[in-house]
Amino acid sequence: MSDPMRIRAVVKGEKVEVKILIAHAMETGQRKDAEGTVVPARYITKISASCNGREVLAADWGPSVSKNPYLSFRFKGGAKGDKLKITWTDTAGDSRSDEVSIA
Amino acid sequence: MKVTGMTLVRARWLLLAALCATAPLTLADDASPDVGAAMRRSFEAKHQAGMERLNQDDVQALCTRYTPASLPPAAAALIQQASLASVKPPAAGQYLGDYRRGEQIAQTGTGLQSSDDPAKPNGGNCYACHQLAASELAYGTIGPSLQRYGKLRGQSPAMLEAAWRKLYNPQADVPCSNMPRFGHQKILNEQQLKDLMAFLFDPASPVNQ
Amino acid sequence: MTTCCARRGLGAVLAGGALLLTGLVQAEDSTQDAIAEYRAMFGDDNPAELWQARGEVLWRAPRGPKKVSLQACDLGLGAGVIDGAYAQLPRWFDDTGQVQDLESRLVSCVTTLQGIPREQFLKVKFGDGDQQSDLEALTAYVVAASRGKPIVLPLRHPAEQAAYALGKAVFRYRAGPHDFACATCHADAGKRIRLQELPQLTTAAGAREAYTHWPAYRISQGELRTMEWRLQDCFRQQRLPQLKFGSEVAIGLTMFLAKTAEGGTLAAPGIKR
Numbered sequence: 001m002s003d004p005m006r007i008r009a010v011v012k013g014e015k016v017e018v019k020i021l022i023a024h025a026m027e028t029g030q031r032k033d034a035e036g037t038v039v040p041a042r043y044i045t046k047i048s049a050s051c052n053g054r055e056v057l058a059a060d061w062g063p064s065v066s067k068n069p070y071l072s073f074r075f076k077g078g079a080k081g082d083k084l085k086i087t088w089t090d091t092a093g094d095s096r097s098d099e100v101s102i103a
Numbered sequence: 104m105k106v107t108g109m110t111l112v113r114a115r116w117l118l119l120a121a122l123c124a125t126a127p128l129t130l131a132d133d134a135s136p137d138v139g140a141a142m143r144r145s146f147e148a149k150h151q152a153g154m155e156r157l158n159q160d161d162v163q164a165l166c167t168r169y170t171p172a173s174l175p176p177a178a179a180a181l182i183q184q185a186s187l188a189s190v191k192p193p194a195a196g197q198y199l200g201d202y203r204r205g206e207q208i209a210q211t212g213t214g215l216q217s218s219d220d221p222a223k224p225n226g227g228n229c230y231a232c233h234q235l236a237a238s239e240l241a242y243g244t245i246g247p248s249l250q251r252y253g254k255l256r257g258q259s260p261a262m263l264e265a266a267w268r269k270l271y272n273p274q275a276d277v278p279c280s281n282m283p284r285f286g287h288q289k290i291l292n293e294q295q296l297k298d299l300m301a302f303l304f305d306p307a308s309p310v311n312q
Numbered sequence: 313m314t315t316c317c318a319r320r321g322l323g324a325v326l327a328g329g330a331l332l333l334t335g336l337v338q339a340e341d342s343t344q345d346a347i348a349e350y351r352a353m354f355g356d357d358n359p360a361e362l363w364q365a366r367g368e369v370l371w372r373a374p375r376g377p378k379k380v381s382l383q384a385c386d387l388g389l390g391a392g393v394i395d396g397a398y399a400q401l402p403r404w405f406d407d408t409g410q411v412q413d414l415e416s417r418l419v420s421c422v423t424t425l426q427g428i429p430r431e432q433f434l435k436v437k438f439g440d441g442d443q444q445s446d447l448e449a450l451t452a453y454v455v456a457a458s459r460g461k462p463i464v465l466p467l468r469h470p471a472e473q474a475a476y477a478l479g480k481a482v483f484r485y486r487a488g489p490h491d492f493a494c495a496t497c498h499a500d501a502g503k504r505i506r507l508q509e510l511p512q513l514t515t516a517a518g519a520r521e522a523y524t525h526w527p528a529y530r531i532s533q534g535e536l537r538t539m540e541w542r543l544q545d546c547f548r549q550q551r552l553p554q555l556k557f558g559s560e561v562a563i564g565l566t567m568f569l570a571k572t573a574e575g576g577t578l579a580a581p582g583i584k585r
Contacts, residue, residue: 006361023362025441033442067441067534068359136478138485145559152553156488163486167493215489215551231505243505245497283490290489 005098009084016078016102018049020071020086028063047071047088051078051102078102138167152217162186166279174279182278189287190271198263198300205302206309208295209235215290225290227299232282235302236309246282253304254311266303270296360452360529360581363536367453370446376426385421387414387454398458399578402567404469411475413566415540416558418450437557438541441534448527448536455527455580463524463574465567472567475560479568482561483513492550494565508585513569520576523569528582536581539566 003023010017022044029041041063049057056075078084080102087097142157159167162185165178174182211226213219229235232245235252256262268275271286285291291299302308371382371394387397388405402413408420423430439445467473486493497505498513512518527538543562544555555562 003362003366006365019357021357021359021361027441031441034440039441068362070357070359072357136474136481138478138481141478141560141564142482142485142487145556145561146547146553147556149548149554152488152548152551154553156552159485159487163491166491167484167486170495170499216548217554218548241506243503243507245500245503245505245510281496283492288489288491 002094002096005086005088005096007084007086007098007100009078009100009102011078011080011102012074015074015076016051016082016084017074018072018084022069022071022088024067024069024088024090026063026065026067026069030063042090042092044069044088044090047086049073049075050085050087051075052082149217151215151219151221162274162279169279171277171279179278182274183276186272186274186278186284186287187268189284190268190275191286191293192264192267193293193297198267198297199258199304200294200297200299200301202298202301202305202308202310204295205298205300206236208291208299209302210239224295227285227291227295229299237312238309249303249310251311253306253308256304258304263300263304266300267296270299358529358581358583359534360456360527360536360583363449363452363529364456364581365453366444367449367451370450371453376422376428378425378427380425380427382418382421382425382450384425385418387417387421394454394457396458396461398455398580399461399463400465402472402475402563402570403465404471411469411471411563411567413539413558413563414454415447415451415538416563418447418454419558434557438537439535448538451527451538452536452581455578458578459580461578463520463570463576463578465571465574467571475564475567476571477564478560479564479566482565483568488551490551492552494546496550513572516572516575519569519572523573524576524579525582525584527580528584530584532585537584 005023006021008019024044025042026044027039027042029038031039033039043063043065044061047057047059047061048055054077056078057073059071061069082102083099084102085097085099087095089095139157139159143154146154146157148154162182165174165182169175169178208224208227209229212228212231213223214225214228229249230239230242232243234242234244234248234250237250252266256266269282270291272284273280273282274284283290286293286296303310305311374381384391386392386405386407387394388400388403389395389397398414401417402411404411405417405420410416412420419430419433422428422433433446436443436445437447439448465472467476483494483498486496494513497503497510498518500510501512501515501518503510503512511522513522526542527536529535530537540557540562543565544557547553547555
């Protein structure tokens with residue numbers, strides 16, 4: 001089971017500013033462990049954000065995104081109290097969703 | 104009289120005794136803790152980094168007690184003479200090797216750490232402290248810039264000998280210098296030092312562009 | 313190793329990719345400016361928060377043979393008080409009869425309160441890509457609770473004074489094939505090694521700048537690194553043998569740095585290259 005994402009969503013004028021810190025190893029498949037064995041690739045391929053069920057961001061990621069990725073974006077049409085849900089899926093088929101209320 | 108390592112040891116104690124008799128030594132702290140013993144209790148050997156590395160030689164002991172600025176003149180002279188005596192000139196008086204290999208040595212920061220492969224040659228890590236080739240922006244400022252070193256000095260015997268001394272045992276010029284004693288401490292071998300000399304002096308070297 | 317960086321003022325921003333060292337010019341000042349700009353891009357977003365969150369879980373969870381949480385752990389301000397505790401460490405502890413830094417004190421609590429054997433807990437002191445360190449997570453959590461607090465170290469106990477004196481003396485101890493001491497790199501102002509600025513640790517200003525930002529998330533390693541890690545890694549680079557965890561030299565140096573930084577405001581966990 002993966003560790004929770006840390007999500008901050010704040011209304012700033014007309015837009016909502018979102019900052020997300022994700023706990024994920026984002027293994028490229030190029031790294032070798034202490035024994036010299038190649039660590040298999042395991043990285044996030046899809047990430048999406050929805051506000052009260054309406055999708056506001058969808059992204060395809062690859063192995064170039066760093067370990068413990070940080071994602072920041074702004075969107076229009078959100079208000080204080082709305083539910084912002086972030087979902088990611090990785091190459092191993094693992095998935096995680098976390099939700100916050102917009103502040 | 105050639106000042107050898109042993110002579111330095113005896114002379115140092117005479118020096119310190121004389122200093123104690125005449126004026127109080129300004130130590131780093133009153134009631135100095137037995138640092139050596141604490142160090143030995145606080146470390147353990149790891150790969151090539153053995154516990155013997157914690158033992159200080161006379162120069163290290165003096166340079167712990169004093170900074171270059173606070174070093175008593177008599178102690179400074181002693182260190183300088185002993186260091187000068189330790190400098191071994193290259194075979195057949197040939198100072199210059201290959202500047203391309205020298206550049207590699209200057210760029211390589213590994214060697215002698217517990218995490219390093221003892222089978223690999225040690226680097227000089229010159230760029231950690233010095234600016235050298237103008238094209239290399241990732242340089243340190245702990246030591247002076249060596250940009251255009253050879254171009255500014257030429258290759259007279261005096262210049263070559265001075266630079267060799269500096270690389271082999273910098274304390275021959277600056278007692279308690281921060282710069283490692285690359286030749287004396289066997290960090291770099293004679294060929295590596297010659298290659299570094301070429302990196303500094305060869306007109307074709309990146310240092311002199 | 314890919315990095316994690318943020319560019320402000322754009323619609324959608326993605327982390328990762330190559331280092332952004334735009335505008336790196338010959339002059340020394342411009343080099344430093346570019347580095348400072350790169351750091352500023354991170355703002356207040358620090359992956360160390362992930363360690364803090366995990367540390368909080370570990371603090372509260374009943375663990376070990378005694379199935380107890382760490383909530384009764386005394387870090388110097390009373391059982392379970394973590395608010396401001398890091399700002400007053402290292403210090404003397406009657407129950408262990410030692411001067412301890414945060415990390416060794418956490419080990420004391422884990423072994424005494426929870427019954428987890430020391431060797432087992434310290435098997436992974438410092439994490440890497442393959443394993444996580446509970447010690448790092450707990451350290452991050454406790455340190456964060458002293459954010460914004462000034463460092464206070466009255467050094468009333470003679471053992472605390474002795475630790476300081478030892479640290480101060482070790483700082484100048486030249487040894488190893490390269491004759492390096494801490495002072496070789498950290499006794500002067502305005503110097504750098506390659507492109508890494510070197511804090512002058514012998515003055516209050518310099519010590520504060522450095523000490524108040526450790527532990528820190530080390531981008532190049534993708535890990536949170538603690539003070540004990542920083543000290544033992546310095547000694548490795550000095551070509552000396554392995555500094556023992558929680559040893560008198562480790563505690564002494566930490567005490568020396570913290571005391572020199574006294575009055576400074578803690579901003580840890582920080583973020584470093």
